Amino acid sequence: MADYHIRLYQDSDYDMVRDIFVCGITEPYPASFRHTFSLPRVWILILAVFLLALITTGSPIVSFIAVIMVILVLLLMNRAMFFFYARRCLATDMLDIRKNYLQRDGCGFWVAESAGEIVGIVAAAPFPHGQNQVELKRLSVPKKHRGKGLGKALCKTVIDFAQKYGYEAVVLESSIFRKDSIRLYKRLGFRITGTYHQNHFFLKFIDYLDIVFQYDLS
Incomplete structure (x- = not known):
């Protein structure tokens, strides 16, 4: 039996959520x-x-x-x-999670909680570049809590959300440096639909590549 449960974000979670997000973003x-x-x-x-x-x-x-x-x-x-x-x-969508996710149609933000501690986060929002697709965003699980199925459970939370609200697919973007995340997405059935370089000289110079994944719900 899992020693965690997944629930919707609450305002009291913000500090822990912010720290998990920043650590996850800067980890690669x-x-x-x-x-x-x-x-x-x-x-x-x-x-x-x-x-x-x-x-x-x-x-x-x-x-x-x-x-x-x-x-x-x-x-x-x-x-x-x-x-x-x-x-x-942190200055845009993560500044006010309730406003930008919980109070908007077709969006959601969830946390995984274990013994009163936030041990994972994930969000969903309509994908701006696709028709009737939801984007899996802000997925992050601290290193010390990995290996417990948290990442898989959080991804499935977004997939279930997308099915419930009639989306045709779940999409996400990840960098080539997030090896663990890439393996997770492939195991869950996401397929690679494209890769691209950010439009910035330095990012192109260091070969920073973003990968686009898609999970079809039809």
Whole structure:
């Protein structure tokens, strides 16, 4: 028997929900940074910076410092990318969850609770780019609570919600760095319908790829 239950969000949940959301959004940052340094073009950039500094100054020490600066910039930009998105969400739909989800038609926001602690969150809202589709959003389960079926149960909550309200499909978007989430969606029967790069130079440079999934209800 599961030691948790899933219920609708309450205003008293906000602080725990916000913390879970931010931790979940920023969690892929190390994977993103490792991926950045697996790209040949990044190493070409580092080599070019080293050689340019060496030719310009004639100092290997200055050249190594220049390389370290490039690495630090890439590190900080990777980090900023995730935290910028988290701040943007906290200033928009996550600012007032009741207003943006519970008081809007076709939307919902649920939490998984265990022993008085929030151990997972998920939301649903009409997908703006599809006809009669609902988007699974804000799914997050803290690391220490994984392996208990929480992610699966939260996803099925949205699927049941979509079936109840007559949606034709559940869709979601996830980044390539969320390996655990991708495996979960595939196990549940979601199929990949597309991939795309965000329209931002740095995101394209580090090959940040978003994956679109769909679960058909018909």
